[in-house]
Amino acid sequence: MNTNTKPTNRRHFQLSLLALPWTLSFLSTAHAHGDQHGKANAPVVKEQKPWGIAAEPSAATxxxxxxxxDDMKLSPNHLEVRQGETLRLRAINKGKVMHEIVLGTGADLQAHADMMKKHPGMEHDEPYMAHVPPGKTGDIVWTFNRAGDFEFACLIAGHFEAGMRGTIRVKAKA
Incomplete structure (x- = not known):
């Protein structure tokens, strides 16, 4: 009979309890991409980007x-916007898997998509992104204050590569 069974089991139990907070924090960050990251309660961060700047929901016209x-389509996949216009882009996930919409330049979206492939559980929250669980909606409120051609896309690993992207043409003020 092994007399060390109880101490070994007790030690294993104690180590398991010590690892529990780490395990729970890991699980919460692994699914962070599916959360809204407290967006509704946090103040809007207004940082000028080449494709515009975040706006308050009340500013949307x-x-x-x-x-x-889930067939990796965005509809519509092209938007026409007047320079200075503030839109509420309401992302509606009609699928059974997580999707997102991210605004940016083609180069920025490609770089972000490449990073998402390397770090699929990456946690981030920017006002030009909406992470949308299946059957839910998410909003981006954005002022397109720079004329030019920009894009929006789902950057979840594999979705961007499958063609889940669209274009935005911001027409200069006359």
Missing amino acids: RTVDIRMT
């Missing part, structure tokens, strides 16, 4: 629904 589906 119109809402554009963008449907996301």
